[in-house]
Amino acid sequence: QKEVEQDPGPLSVPEGAIVSLNCTYSNSAFQYFMWYRQYSRKGPELLMYTYSSGNKEDGRFTAQVDKSSKYISLFIRDSQPSDSATYLCAMGAGGTSYGKLTFGQGTILTVHP
Amino acid sequence: SQTIHQWPATLVQPVGSPLSLECTVEGTSNPNLYWYRQAAGRGLQLLFYSVGIGQISSEVPQNLSASRPQDRQFILSSKKLLLSDSGFYLCAHDSGSGGNTIYFGEGSWLTVV
Numbered sequence: 001q002k003e004v005e006q007d008p009g010p011l012s013v014p015e016g017a018i019v020s021l022n023c024t025y026s027n028s029a030f031q032y033f034m035w036y037r038q039y040s041r042k043g044p045e046l047l048m049y050t051y052s053s054g055n056k057e058d059g060r061f062t063a064q065v066d067k068s069s070k071y072i073s074l075f076i077r078d079s080q081p082s083d084s085a086t087y088l089c090a091m092g093a094g095g096t097s098y099g100k101l102t103f104g105q106g107t108i109l110t111v112h113p
Numbered sequence: 114s115q116t117i118h119q120w121p122a123t124l125v126q127p128v129g130s131p132l133s134l135e136c137t138v139e140g141t142s143n144p145n146l147y148w149y150r151q152a153a154g155r156g157l158q159l160l161f162y163s164v165g166i167g168q169i170s171s172e173v174p175q176n177l178s179a180s181r182p183q184d185r186q187f188i189l190s191s192k193k194l195l196l197s198d199s200g201f202y203l204c205a206h207d208s209g210s211g212g213n214t215i216y217f218g219e220g221s222w223l224t225v226v
Contacts, residue, residue, distance in 0.1 A: 044157070
């Protein structure tokens with residue numbers, strides 16, 4: 001079993017739709033949770049970072065963490081064609097783990113006009 | 114603000130040839146630095162990390178090596194490339210505040226033929 005499982009998609013949605021991206025994990029040591037967005041042939045860019053269960057909002061993006069279920073989600077409201085990218089969840093254990101993150105495989109999202 | 118530079122952006126190398134990818138970070142001192150690899154259709158895998166000059170930790174056995182000759186310079190090398198070394202190589206640094214968030218460069222695409 002992989003430490004992090006991410007719905008691979010691909011997802012194709014119309015502009016304005018609400019998008020839900022999900023990851024599950026098995027390692028209870030993970031304490032930090034991130035979502036990265038990666039455009040084609042570019043490095044990933046950090047979208048959201050959280051370390052507690054619950055919701056965190058930033059504009060059209062909401063990150064949700066449920067540590068009891070070992071489940072995290074990213075919601076995108078009013079999706080735009082510019083949101084078309086690969087979305088990667090990432091997790092870290094903290095402490096001396098530094099930036100040694102474990103990533104999901106990524107979900108390819110296409111938002112069509 | 115911190116910026117990270119990687120080069121070359123793209124390269125095609127024959128099997129058995131050497132490799133050198135370079136990464137430099139600006140706007141920070143004593144950063145923790147990382148090399149990740151992203152193979153086609155797969156998530157990111159941590160290859161090496163460094164917490165200081167000359168300090169290298171390897172996460173997976175492989176055909177590659179890393180060096181950190183200066184505080185803000187990180188180099189990924191190979192003496193003889195294998196076909197399986199093809200992939201997207203990403204240099205990253207962390208926030209330096211003890212958190213687990215990392216920030217990526219633009220990446221280097223390596224195709225071994």
